[in-house]
Amino acid sequence: MGMTITEKILAAHAGKDVVRPGEIHMVKVDVNLANELSAALAIDEFKKIEGASRIKDPKTAVFVPDHFTPNKDITTAKLVQRVREFALDQEAIWFEIGRAGIEHCVLPQNGLVGPGDLIIGGDSHTTTYGALGAFATGVGSTDVAVAWAIGETWLKVPPTIKFVYKGAVRPWVVGKDVILFTIGKITVDGATYKAMEFHGEALATMPFASRFSMANMSIEAGAKNGIFHVDELTREFLAGVHKEGYTEYQSDPDADYDDVIEIDVSDIEPQVAYPSLPGNAHPISEAPKVRVDQVVIGTCTNGWIEDMRQAADVLRGQKVAMGLRCIIVPGSQIVYKQALKEGLIDVFAEADCIVSTSTCGPCIGGHMGVLGDDEVCVSTTNRNFVGRMGARSAQIYLANPAVAAASAVAGELTGPESIVGSRAPVPIDREPVAA
Amino acid sequence: MNKLRGRVWKYGPDINTDVIIPGRYCHITEPKELAKYCMADLDPEFVNKMSPGDIIVAGGNFGCGSSREVAPLSIKATGTAAVVAPSFARIFYRNAINIGFPIFESTEAYDRINEGDEVEIDPDAGEIRDLTTGETFKSGAFPEFVQEIMAKGGLSRYAEERLAAGV
Incomplete structure:
Protein backbone atom coordinates (compact mmCIF):
# COMPACT_ATOMS: atom_id res chain seq x y z
CA MET A 1 0.00 0.00 0.00
CA GLY A 2 1.25 3.46 -0.86
CA MET A 3 1.54 6.51 1.34
CA THR A 4 -0.01 9.96 1.34
CA ILE A 5 2.09 13.12 1.07
CA THR A 6 1.60 13.69 4.81
CA GLU A 7 2.76 10.16 5.65
CA LYS A 8 5.81 10.53 3.38
CA ILE A 9 6.94 13.77 5.00
CA LEU A 10 6.47 12.32 8.49
CA ALA A 11 8.33 9.13 7.51
CA ALA A 12 11.25 11.13 6.13
CA HIS A 13 11.48 13.10 9.38
CA ALA A 14 11.12 10.01 11.56
CA GLY A 15 13.93 8.23 9.70
CA LYS A 16 11.52 5.49 8.56
CA ASP A 17 10.68 4.05 5.17
CA VAL A 18 7.01 3.70 6.00
CA VAL A 19 4.67 5.18 8.59
CA ARG A 20 0.97 4.41 9.06
CA PRO A 21 -1.91 6.36 10.61
CA GLY A 22 -2.16 5.96 14.38
CA GLU A 23 1.56 5.40 14.93
CA ILE A 24 3.35 7.89 17.16
CA HIS A 25 6.84 8.93 16.12
CA MET A 26 9.52 11.33 17.23
CA VAL A 27 10.22 13.51 14.20
CA LYS A 28 12.90 16.02 13.30
CA VAL A 29 11.64 19.60 13.23
CA ASP A 30 12.83 21.83 10.35
CA VAL A 31 11.17 25.03 11.54
CA ASN A 32 9.90 25.77 15.05
CA LEU A 33 7.83 28.95 15.14
CA ALA A 34 6.71 30.97 18.15
CA ASN A 35 4.91 34.28 18.48
CA GLU A 36 5.41 36.40 21.58
CA LEU A 37 2.59 34.73 23.51
CA SER A 38 3.54 31.11 22.86
CA ALA A 39 7.24 32.02 23.17
CA ALA A 40 6.87 33.64 26.61
CA LEU A 41 5.39 30.49 28.08
CA ALA A 42 7.86 28.30 26.15
CA ILE A 43 10.81 30.26 27.53
CA ASP A 44 9.57 29.65 31.10
CA GLU A 45 9.29 25.94 30.33
CA PHE A 46 12.65 25.78 28.48
CA LYS A 47 14.38 27.21 31.56
CA LYS A 56 19.83 22.86 19.78
CA HIS A 67 -0.26 39.36 18.55
CA PHE A 68 0.09 42.40 20.81
CA THR A 69 2.53 44.39 18.65
CA PRO A 70 3.19 47.26 18.30
CA ASN A 71 3.04 46.76 22.07
CA LYS A 72 -0.42 47.43 23.42
CA ASP A 73 0.60 48.38 26.93
CA ILE A 74 3.43 48.08 29.45
CA THR A 75 2.61 44.46 30.28
CA THR A 76 2.82 43.32 26.67
CA ALA A 77 5.86 45.52 26.06
CA LYS A 78 7.67 43.74 28.90
CA LEU A 79 6.58 40.38 27.54
CA VAL A 80 7.96 41.15 24.06
CA GLN A 81 11.18 42.49 25.62
CA GLU A 96 11.22 42.84 14.47
CA ILE A 97 8.07 44.73 13.58
CA GLY A 98 8.56 46.94 10.54
CA ARG A 99 10.43 44.10 8.85
CA ALA A 100 7.86 41.49 9.62
CA GLY A 101 4.11 41.26 10.03
CA ILE A 102 1.83 38.37 10.86
CA GLU A 103 3.79 35.14 11.30
CA ASN A 110 10.87 35.12 3.60
CA THR A 128 -1.00 27.67 6.69
CA TYR A 129 2.31 26.39 5.26
CA GLY A 130 0.63 23.24 3.96
CA ALA A 131 -0.16 25.46 0.96
CA LEU A 132 3.47 24.91 -0.08
CA GLY A 133 3.46 21.10 0.19
CA ALA A 134 4.89 21.11 3.72
CA PHE A 135 3.66 19.31 6.83
CA ALA A 136 2.81 22.09 9.26
CA THR A 137 0.85 21.94 12.48
CA GLY A 138 0.10 24.00 15.56
CA VAL A 139 1.37 22.93 18.96
CA GLY A 140 1.55 24.33 22.47
CA SER A 141 4.35 26.11 24.27
CA THR A 142 5.77 23.02 25.99
CA ASP A 143 6.08 21.39 22.57
CA VAL A 144 7.94 24.45 21.30
CA ALA A 145 10.28 24.42 24.31
CA VAL A 146 11.04 20.72 24.00
CA ALA A 147 11.73 21.03 20.27
CA TRP A 148 14.14 23.89 21.06
CA ALA A 149 15.90 21.53 23.48
CA ILE A 150 16.06 18.32 21.42
CA GLY A 151 15.21 19.39 17.85
CA GLU A 152 12.35 16.91 17.67
CA THR A 153 8.70 16.56 18.56
CA TRP A 154 6.21 13.71 18.93
CA LEU A 155 3.48 13.35 16.35
CA LYS A 156 0.76 10.82 15.77
CA VAL A 157 0.47 10.00 12.07
CA PRO A 158 -2.99 11.27 11.04
CA PRO A 159 -5.38 9.50 8.70
CA THR A 160 -6.00 11.62 5.59
CA ILE A 161 -9.22 12.89 4.06
CA LYS A 162 -8.85 13.69 0.36
CA PHE A 163 -10.84 16.65 -0.96
CA VAL A 164 -11.27 16.89 -4.72
CA TYR A 165 -12.49 20.27 -5.96
CA LYS A 166 -14.07 20.15 -9.42
CA GLY A 167 -15.19 22.84 -11.83
CA ALA A 168 -14.21 26.50 -11.83
CA VAL A 169 -14.96 29.11 -9.17
CA ARG A 170 -17.64 31.75 -9.81
CA PRO A 171 -16.79 35.46 -9.91
CA TRP A 172 -15.78 36.81 -6.45
CA VAL A 173 -15.30 33.30 -5.03
CA VAL A 174 -11.86 32.55 -3.56
CA GLY A 175 -10.29 29.90 -1.33
CA LYS A 176 -11.89 31.45 1.74
CA ASP A 177 -15.33 30.60 0.40
CA VAL A 178 -14.27 27.10 -0.61
CA ILE A 179 -12.87 26.33 2.84
CA LEU A 180 -15.87 27.87 4.67
CA PHE A 181 -18.15 25.75 2.47
CA THR A 182 -16.01 22.67 3.19
CA ILE A 183 -16.05 23.22 6.97
CA GLY A 184 -19.79 23.81 6.78
CA LYS A 185 -20.12 20.45 5.02
CA ILE A 186 -17.90 18.36 7.32
CA THR A 187 -18.47 20.45 10.54
CA VAL A 188 -15.95 21.99 12.93
CA ASP A 189 -14.72 18.60 14.13
CA GLY A 190 -15.11 16.83 10.79
CA ALA A 191 -11.34 16.44 10.40
CA THR A 192 -10.24 16.23 14.05
CA TYR A 193 -6.84 14.48 14.36
CA LYS A 194 -6.79 14.11 10.55
CA ALA A 195 -4.94 15.51 7.55
CA MET A 196 -6.92 17.42 4.89
CA GLU A 197 -5.34 16.88 1.47
CA PHE A 198 -6.58 19.27 -1.19
CA HIS A 199 -6.79 18.31 -4.88
CA GLY A 200 -8.65 19.13 -8.04
CA GLU A 201 -8.82 21.17 -11.21
CA ALA A 202 -10.64 23.99 -9.39
CA LEU A 203 -7.49 24.95 -7.50
CA ALA A 204 -5.98 26.38 -10.69
CA THR A 205 -9.00 28.69 -11.07
CA MET A 206 -8.19 30.47 -7.80
CA PRO A 207 -5.31 32.83 -6.99
CA PHE A 208 -2.36 31.17 -5.22
CA ALA A 209 -3.16 32.90 -1.91
CA SER A 210 -6.38 30.88 -1.78
CA ARG A 211 -4.26 27.89 -0.81
CA PHE A 212 -2.86 29.74 2.18
CA SER A 213 -6.41 30.66 3.27
CA MET A 214 -7.57 27.05 2.91
CA ALA A 215 -4.60 25.48 4.71
CA ASN A 216 -4.87 28.22 7.36
CA MET A 217 -8.48 27.31 8.15
CA SER A 218 -8.05 23.53 8.02
CA ILE A 219 -7.61 23.78 11.83
CA GLU A 220 -11.17 25.14 12.00
CA ALA A 221 -12.34 21.67 10.94
CA GLY A 222 -10.12 20.25 13.69
CA ALA A 223 -7.46 19.05 11.26
CA LYS A 224 -3.88 18.35 12.25
CA ASN A 225 -2.70 19.72 8.90
CA GLY A 226 -3.98 20.84 5.52
CA ILE A 227 -1.77 20.11 2.53
CA PHE A 228 -1.50 20.77 -1.21
CA HIS A 229 0.76 19.20 -3.83
CA VAL A 230 3.40 21.36 -5.47
CA ASP A 231 2.54 22.57 -8.97
CA GLU A 232 3.67 25.33 -11.33
CA LEU A 233 1.93 28.01 -9.25
CA THR A 234 3.74 26.80 -6.12
CA ARG A 235 7.10 26.82 -7.91
CA GLU A 236 6.42 30.33 -9.15
CA PHE A 237 5.66 31.50 -5.60
CA LEU A 238 8.79 29.80 -4.26
CA ALA A 239 10.97 31.35 -6.98
CA GLY A 240 9.55 34.74 -6.04
CA VAL A 241 10.74 34.32 -2.45
CA HIS A 242 14.08 32.77 -3.45
CA LYS A 243 13.29 29.42 -1.88
CA GLU A 244 15.57 26.69 -3.18
CA GLY A 245 16.62 23.15 -2.35
CA ASN A 280 -22.02 27.93 10.20
CA ALA A 281 -21.47 28.62 6.50
CA HIS A 282 -24.26 29.94 4.26
CA PRO A 283 -24.33 31.44 0.75
CA ILE A 284 -24.27 35.25 0.76
CA SER A 285 -27.58 35.35 -1.16
CA GLU A 286 -29.30 33.79 1.87
CA ALA A 287 -27.54 35.92 4.49
CA PRO A 288 -29.65 38.30 6.59
CA LYS A 289 -29.07 42.02 5.93
CA VAL A 290 -27.78 42.67 9.42
CA ARG A 291 -26.48 46.15 10.25
CA VAL A 292 -22.69 46.16 10.61
CA ASP A 293 -20.54 48.21 13.02
CA GLN A 294 -17.08 47.09 12.00
CA VAL A 295 -15.37 45.37 9.08
CA VAL A 296 -11.92 43.79 9.29
CA ILE A 297 -10.11 42.86 6.08
CA GLY A 298 -6.77 41.08 6.18
CA THR A 299 -4.82 39.16 8.89
CA CYS A 300 -3.26 35.71 8.44
CA THR A 301 -6.25 34.25 6.59
CA ASN A 302 -6.86 36.97 4.02
CA GLY A 303 -3.96 39.39 4.39
CA TRP A 304 -2.24 38.46 1.14
CA ILE A 305 -1.80 40.86 -1.78
CA GLU A 306 -4.50 39.03 -3.75
CA ASP A 307 -6.89 39.75 -0.86
CA MET A 308 -5.93 43.43 -0.81
CA ARG A 309 -6.61 43.59 -4.58
CA GLN A 310 -10.02 41.96 -4.13
CA ALA A 311 -11.01 44.39 -1.37
CA ALA A 312 -9.75 47.38 -3.39
CA ASP A 313 -11.74 46.21 -6.42
CA VAL A 314 -14.93 46.74 -4.42
CA LEU A 315 -13.82 49.83 -2.45
CA ARG A 316 -12.42 51.82 -5.39
CA GLY A 317 -14.35 55.09 -5.66
CA GLN A 318 -16.66 54.13 -2.77
CA LYS A 319 -17.01 55.38 0.81
CA VAL A 320 -17.38 53.33 3.95
CA ALA A 321 -20.92 53.71 5.36
CA MET A 322 -21.47 56.36 8.04
CA GLY A 323 -21.07 54.97 11.54
CA LEU A 324 -19.05 51.97 10.40
CA ARG A 325 -15.32 51.34 10.93
CA CYS A 326 -13.43 49.48 8.20
CA ILE A 327 -9.99 48.26 9.29
CA ILE A 328 -7.59 46.90 6.69
CA VAL A 329 -4.75 44.71 8.03
CA PRO A 330 -2.15 43.75 5.41
CA GLY A 331 -0.60 40.42 6.39
CA SER A 332 2.96 41.69 6.38
CA GLN A 333 5.25 44.59 5.58
CA ILE A 334 5.88 42.92 2.22
CA VAL A 335 2.16 42.92 1.43
CA TYR A 336 1.85 46.51 2.68
CA LYS A 337 4.67 47.72 0.40
CA GLN A 338 3.23 45.89 -2.60
CA ALA A 339 -0.21 47.38 -1.88
CA LEU A 340 1.39 50.84 -1.71
CA LYS A 341 3.11 50.24 -5.03
CA GLU A 342 -0.13 49.16 -6.68
CA GLY A 343 -2.01 52.17 -5.31
CA SER A 358 0.19 44.11 10.42
CA THR A 359 -1.00 42.62 13.68
CA CYS A 360 -3.25 39.88 15.04
CA GLY A 361 -4.79 42.56 17.29
CA PRO A 362 -8.41 42.77 16.12
CA CYS A 363 -8.72 39.06 15.29
CA ILE A 364 -8.00 38.03 18.89
CA GLY A 365 -9.84 40.92 20.53
CA GLY A 366 -6.48 42.14 21.72
CA HIS A 367 -6.15 45.70 20.44
CA MET A 368 -6.42 47.84 17.28
CA GLY A 369 -10.16 47.25 16.80
CA VAL A 370 -11.85 45.50 19.73
CA LEU A 371 -15.64 45.06 19.55
CA GLY A 372 -18.06 46.49 22.12
CA ASP A 373 -21.33 45.08 23.45
CA ASP A 374 -23.73 43.76 20.80
CA GLU A 375 -21.60 45.08 17.95
CA VAL A 376 -21.65 43.26 14.63
CA CYS A 377 -18.47 42.64 12.67
CA VAL A 378 -17.90 41.23 9.19
CA SER A 379 -14.39 39.88 9.16
CA THR A 380 -12.05 38.02 6.82
CA THR A 381 -10.37 36.40 9.83
CA ASN A 382 -10.73 32.73 10.72
CA ARG A 383 -12.74 32.52 13.96
CA ASN A 384 -16.14 33.85 14.96
CA PHE A 385 -16.24 32.34 18.45
CA VAL A 386 -18.08 34.10 21.27
CA GLY A 387 -15.88 36.93 22.56
CA ARG A 388 -13.15 36.27 20.00
CA PRO A 401 -12.47 40.29 1.30
CA ALA A 402 -15.02 41.23 -1.41
CA VAL A 403 -18.00 40.50 0.83
CA ALA A 404 -16.36 42.31 3.75
CA ALA A 405 -15.59 45.35 1.56
CA ALA A 406 -19.11 45.42 0.13
CA SER A 407 -20.57 45.21 3.62
CA ALA A 408 -18.37 48.13 4.69
CA VAL A 409 -19.81 50.29 1.92
CA ALA A 410 -23.43 49.18 2.35
CA GLY A 411 -23.36 49.29 6.16
CA GLU A 412 -25.02 45.88 6.19
CA LEU A 413 -24.00 42.33 5.37
CA THR A 414 -24.06 42.06 1.58
CA GLY A 415 -22.21 40.72 -1.45
CA PRO A 416 -19.96 42.65 -3.88
CA GLU A 417 -22.55 42.71 -6.66
CA SER A 418 -24.78 45.01 -4.62
CA ILE A 419 -21.97 47.59 -4.79
CA VAL A 420 -20.32 47.10 -8.17
CA GLY A 421 -23.22 45.59 -10.11
CA SER A 422 -22.78 42.68 -12.46
CA ARG A 423 -19.38 43.65 -13.91
CA ALA A 424 -16.67 41.04 -13.71
CA PRO A 425 -14.13 41.37 -10.91
CA VAL A 426 -10.63 42.49 -11.92
CA PRO A 427 -8.10 39.64 -11.99
CA ILE A 428 -6.35 39.48 -8.62
CA ASP A 429 -3.73 36.81 -9.22
CA ARG A 430 -1.25 39.16 -10.92
CA GLU A 431 0.11 42.64 -10.38
CA PRO A 432 -1.79 44.92 -12.74
CA VAL A 433 0.24 46.10 -15.72
CA ALA A 434 0.89 49.85 -15.45
CA ALA A 435 -1.13 51.83 -17.98
CA MET B 1 -2.04 7.95 40.04
CA ASN B 2 -4.45 8.87 42.87
CA LYS B 3 -8.19 8.74 42.40
CA LEU B 4 -9.86 12.04 41.60
CA ARG B 5 -13.14 13.00 43.20
CA GLY B 6 -15.26 16.10 42.82
CA ARG B 7 -18.45 17.78 41.79
CA VAL B 8 -19.31 18.07 38.10
CA TRP B 9 -19.68 21.26 36.10
CA LYS B 10 -21.18 20.46 32.74
CA TYR B 11 -20.77 22.25 29.41
CA GLY B 12 -21.77 21.59 25.80
CA PRO B 13 -19.83 20.58 22.69
CA ASP B 14 -17.17 22.54 20.76
CA ILE B 15 -15.93 24.52 23.76
CA ASN B 16 -13.10 26.56 22.21
CA THR B 17 -9.98 27.88 23.88
CA ASP B 18 -11.07 31.49 23.24
CA VAL B 19 -13.98 31.11 25.67
CA ILE B 20 -11.80 29.14 28.10
CA ILE B 21 -9.26 31.96 28.22
CA PRO B 22 -10.01 34.94 25.96
CA GLY B 23 -7.27 36.54 23.85
CA ARG B 24 -7.26 39.63 26.05
CA TYR B 25 -5.78 37.54 28.89
CA CYS B 26 -3.33 35.55 26.76
CA HIS B 27 -0.31 37.61 27.71
CA ILE B 28 -0.63 36.30 31.28
CA THR B 29 1.74 33.46 32.13
CA GLU B 30 1.36 33.31 35.93
CA PRO B 31 -0.97 30.36 36.77
CA LYS B 32 -2.67 32.05 39.77
CA GLU B 33 -3.51 35.06 37.63
CA LEU B 34 -4.72 32.86 34.75
CA ALA B 35 -7.02 30.99 37.14
CA LYS B 36 -9.02 34.19 37.74
CA TYR B 37 -10.15 34.31 34.09
CA CYS B 38 -10.80 30.61 33.45
CA MET B 39 -13.98 30.16 31.37
CA ALA B 40 -14.41 33.97 31.29
CA ASP B 41 -16.38 33.99 28.03
CA LEU B 42 -18.21 30.69 28.59
CA ASP B 43 -19.32 30.93 32.19
CA PRO B 44 -17.93 33.94 34.07
CA GLU B 45 -19.31 32.49 37.34
CA PHE B 46 -17.31 29.26 37.00
CA VAL B 47 -14.32 30.45 39.02
CA ASN B 48 -16.59 31.66 41.84
CA LYS B 49 -18.78 28.61 42.11
CA MET B 50 -16.26 25.79 41.61
CA SER B 51 -14.06 24.26 44.31
CA PRO B 52 -10.64 22.70 43.85
CA GLY B 53 -11.03 19.02 42.96
CA ASP B 54 -14.15 19.59 40.86
CA ILE B 55 -14.43 17.96 37.46
CA ILE B 56 -15.52 19.42 34.13
CA VAL B 57 -17.67 17.19 31.91
CA ALA B 58 -18.16 18.64 28.44
CA GLY B 59 -19.21 17.74 24.90
CA GLY B 60 -17.01 16.64 22.03
CA ASN B 61 -14.19 18.63 20.40
CA PHE B 62 -13.33 20.21 23.76
CA GLY B 63 -10.58 22.82 23.49
CA CYS B 64 -10.92 23.51 19.77
CA GLY B 65 -9.43 26.60 18.17
CA SER B 66 -6.33 28.42 19.31
CA SER B 67 -3.20 26.51 20.38
CA ARG B 68 -2.89 28.60 23.54
CA GLU B 69 -1.40 26.43 26.27
CA VAL B 70 -2.79 28.93 28.79
CA ALA B 71 -6.19 27.23 28.21
CA PRO B 72 -5.37 23.94 29.97
CA LEU B 73 -3.03 25.86 32.29
CA SER B 74 -5.85 28.12 33.47
CA ILE B 75 -8.16 25.15 34.07
CA LYS B 76 -5.40 23.34 35.97
CA ALA B 77 -4.66 26.48 37.96
CA THR B 78 -8.24 26.70 39.26
CA GLY B 79 -7.68 23.34 40.93
CA THR B 80 -10.01 21.53 38.53
CA ALA B 81 -9.04 17.87 38.78
CA ALA B 82 -9.83 16.72 35.25
CA VAL B 83 -11.87 17.24 32.10
CA VAL B 84 -14.03 14.43 30.72
CA ALA B 85 -15.31 14.73 27.14
CA PRO B 86 -16.20 12.45 24.21
CA SER B 87 -13.24 13.92 22.29
CA PHE B 88 -10.66 16.66 22.57
CA ALA B 89 -9.34 18.98 19.89
CA ARG B 90 -5.85 17.82 19.08
CA ILE B 91 -3.74 20.75 20.31
CA PHE B 92 -5.63 20.91 23.62
CA TYR B 93 -5.14 17.16 23.92
CA ARG B 94 -1.37 17.38 23.50
CA ASN B 95 -1.08 20.47 25.68
CA ALA B 96 -2.93 18.73 28.50
CA ILE B 97 -0.67 15.69 28.22
CA ASN B 98 2.47 17.80 27.93
CA ILE B 99 1.66 19.76 31.10
CA GLY B 100 0.43 16.71 32.99
CA PHE B 101 -3.24 17.70 33.29
CA PRO B 102 -5.64 14.72 33.38
CA ILE B 103 -8.17 14.36 30.57
CA PHE B 104 -10.49 11.43 29.89
CA GLU B 105 -12.39 10.48 26.74
CA SER B 106 -15.89 9.05 27.19
CA THR B 107 -19.05 9.69 25.18
CA GLU B 108 -21.22 7.77 27.66
CA ALA B 109 -19.99 9.81 30.61
CA TYR B 110 -20.98 13.01 28.81
CA ASP B 111 -24.38 11.58 27.88
CA ARG B 112 -25.20 10.25 31.38
CA ILE B 113 -23.52 12.47 33.98
CA ASN B 114 -25.50 15.48 35.20
CA GLU B 115 -24.26 18.80 36.46
CA GLY B 116 -23.79 18.69 40.21
CA ASP B 117 -23.21 14.92 40.35
CA GLU B 118 -20.38 13.67 42.54
CA VAL B 119 -17.90 11.80 40.36
CA GLU B 120 -14.87 9.67 41.14
CA ILE B 121 -12.22 8.86 38.51
CA ASP B 122 -9.70 6.07 38.77
CA PRO B 123 -7.05 7.17 36.25
CA ASP B 124 -5.15 3.89 36.26
CA ALA B 125 -8.24 1.79 35.60
CA GLY B 126 -9.70 4.42 33.23
CA GLU B 127 -12.95 4.30 35.22
CA ILE B 128 -15.33 7.20 35.74
CA ARG B 129 -17.86 6.51 38.50
CA ASP B 130 -20.91 8.70 38.99
CA LEU B 131 -21.44 8.39 42.75
CA THR B 132 -24.78 10.20 42.53
CA THR B 133 -26.35 7.74 40.08
CA GLY B 134 -24.12 4.73 40.73
CA GLU B 135 -23.21 4.37 37.05
CA THR B 136 -19.68 3.58 35.89
CA PHE B 137 -18.13 4.50 32.56
CA LYS B 138 -14.91 3.39 30.90
CA SER B 139 -12.61 5.96 29.33
CA GLY B 140 -10.57 5.22 26.23
CA ALA B 141 -6.97 4.13 26.80
CA PHE B 142 -4.18 6.51 25.84
CA PRO B 143 -1.50 5.29 23.41
CA GLU B 144 1.58 3.81 25.08
CA PHE B 145 3.84 6.76 24.28
CA VAL B 146 1.30 9.19 25.71
CA GLN B 147 1.00 7.09 28.89
CA GLU B 148 4.78 7.20 29.17
CA ILE B 149 4.79 11.02 28.96
CA MET B 150 2.01 11.26 31.53
CA ALA B 151 3.78 8.86 33.88
CA LYS B 152 6.94 10.95 33.67
CA GLY B 153 4.93 14.07 34.58
CA GLY B 154 5.03 15.82 31.22
CA LEU B 155 6.99 16.16 28.00
CA SER B 156 9.80 18.23 29.53
CA ARG B 157 10.81 15.32 31.76
CA TYR B 158 11.07 13.17 28.62
CA ALA B 159 13.31 15.85 27.07
CA GLU B 160 15.53 15.84 30.16
CA GLU B 161 16.07 12.10 29.84
CA ARG B 162 16.99 12.54 26.19
CA LEU B 163 19.44 15.34 27.02
CA ALA B 164 20.98 13.33 29.87
CA ALA B 165 21.42 10.34 27.56
CA GLY B 166 22.97 12.58 24.92
CA VAL B 167 20.68 11.37 22.11
Missing part, protein backbone atom coordinates in the same frame (compact mmCIF):
# COMPACT_ATOMS: atom_id res chain seq x y z
CA LYS A 48 12.89 24.44 33.67
CA ILE A 49 14.26 21.68 31.40
CA GLU A 50 17.33 20.36 33.13
CA GLY A 51 20.26 20.13 30.74
CA ALA A 52 18.85 22.63 28.24
CA SER A 53 20.48 26.04 28.05
CA ARG A 54 20.92 26.63 24.33
CA ILE A 55 18.47 25.96 21.49
CA ASP A 57 19.63 24.35 16.30
CA PRO A 58 18.91 28.09 16.58
CA LYS A 59 18.47 28.46 12.82
CA THR A 60 15.28 26.40 13.06
CA ALA A 61 13.81 28.65 15.76
CA VAL A 62 11.78 31.53 14.36
CA PHE A 63 10.23 34.26 16.51
CA VAL A 64 7.58 36.64 15.18
CA PRO A 65 6.02 39.08 17.67
CA ASP A 66 2.63 39.84 16.14
CA ARG A 82 11.67 39.19 27.40
CA VAL A 83 11.10 37.19 24.21
CA ARG A 84 13.32 39.49 22.14
CA GLU A 85 16.21 39.16 24.61
CA PHE A 86 15.90 35.39 24.62
CA ALA A 87 15.71 35.08 20.83
CA LEU A 88 18.69 37.35 20.24
CA ASP A 89 20.73 35.72 22.99
CA GLN A 90 20.01 32.30 21.48
CA GLU A 91 20.99 33.61 18.02
CA ALA A 92 17.65 32.46 16.68
CA ILE A 93 15.70 34.12 13.85
CA TRP A 94 13.95 37.21 15.23
CA PHE A 95 11.56 39.31 13.13
CA HIS A 104 1.91 33.05 8.73
CA CYS A 105 2.56 35.56 5.97
CA VAL A 106 6.11 36.32 7.13
CA LEU A 107 7.51 32.78 7.02
CA PRO A 108 6.47 31.89 3.45
CA GLN A 109 7.38 35.36 2.13
CA GLY A 111 11.54 31.70 2.12
CA LEU A 112 11.73 30.05 5.55
CA VAL A 113 9.24 27.28 4.77
CA GLY A 114 8.96 25.12 1.68
CA PRO A 115 7.84 21.80 0.22
CA GLY A 116 8.72 18.72 2.23
CA ASP A 117 9.50 20.67 5.40
CA LEU A 118 8.19 19.65 8.80
CA ILE A 119 7.08 22.75 10.67
CA ILE A 120 5.61 23.12 14.13
CA GLY A 121 4.45 26.40 15.59
CA GLY A 122 3.08 27.75 18.82
CA ASP A 123 0.04 29.01 16.97
CA SER A 124 -2.84 26.91 15.66
CA HIS A 125 -2.76 28.56 12.22
CA THR A 126 0.71 27.15 11.57
CA THR A 127 -1.25 24.83 9.26
CA TYR A 246 13.29 21.65 -1.32
CA THR A 247 11.78 18.20 -1.75
CA GLU A 248 8.48 17.70 -3.54
CA TYR A 249 6.50 14.77 -2.20
CA GLN A 250 3.50 13.17 -3.94
CA SER A 251 0.77 10.95 -2.57
CA ASP A 252 0.94 7.50 -4.12
CA PRO A 253 -1.96 6.47 -6.40
CA ASP A 254 -2.65 3.56 -4.03
CA ALA A 255 -2.40 5.63 -0.84
CA ASP A 256 -5.05 4.83 1.74
CA TYR A 257 -7.57 7.59 2.48
CA ASP A 258 -9.95 7.77 5.41
CA ASP A 259 -12.48 9.37 3.08
CA VAL A 260 -12.66 11.05 -0.33
CA ILE A 261 -14.95 14.06 -0.63
CA GLU A 262 -15.76 15.63 -4.00
CA ILE A 263 -17.01 19.19 -4.17
CA ASP A 264 -18.07 21.00 -7.34
CA VAL A 265 -16.96 24.59 -6.70
CA SER A 266 -19.08 25.95 -9.55
CA ASP A 267 -22.04 25.50 -7.16
CA ILE A 268 -20.43 27.67 -4.47
CA GLU A 269 -21.39 31.32 -3.92
CA PRO A 270 -19.37 33.62 -1.67
CA GLN A 271 -19.92 32.19 1.81
CA VAL A 272 -20.64 33.73 5.18
CA ALA A 273 -20.07 31.88 8.46
CA TYR A 274 -22.65 33.14 10.95
CA PRO A 275 -21.85 33.51 14.64
CA SER A 276 -20.36 31.68 16.48
CA LEU A 277 -18.69 28.78 14.67
CA PRO A 278 -16.67 28.78 11.42
CA GLY A 279 -18.81 25.84 10.29
CA LEU A 344 -4.31 50.03 -3.17
CA ILE A 345 -3.54 51.93 0.02
CA ASP A 346 -4.76 55.10 -1.73
CA VAL A 347 -7.98 53.31 -2.62
CA PHE A 348 -8.50 52.28 1.02
CA ALA A 349 -7.65 55.73 2.39
CA GLU A 350 -9.95 57.48 -0.11
CA ALA A 351 -12.74 55.10 0.91
CA ASP A 352 -12.25 56.19 4.57
CA CYS A 353 -10.82 52.87 5.69
CA ILE A 354 -8.19 52.62 8.40
CA VAL A 355 -5.04 50.89 7.20
CA SER A 356 -3.53 49.18 10.22
CA THR A 357 -0.06 47.90 10.83
CA MET A 389 -12.89 39.89 18.83
CA GLY A 390 -14.03 41.61 22.01
CA ALA A 391 -17.28 41.71 23.99
CA ARG A 392 -19.07 38.41 24.61
CA SER A 393 -22.25 39.79 23.09
CA ALA A 394 -20.54 40.92 19.86
CA GLN A 395 -21.43 38.97 16.70
CA ILE A 396 -18.87 37.98 14.06
CA TYR A 397 -19.61 36.99 10.47
CA LEU A 398 -16.69 35.46 8.54
CA ALA A 399 -16.40 36.17 4.82
CA ASN A 400 -14.00 36.82 1.94
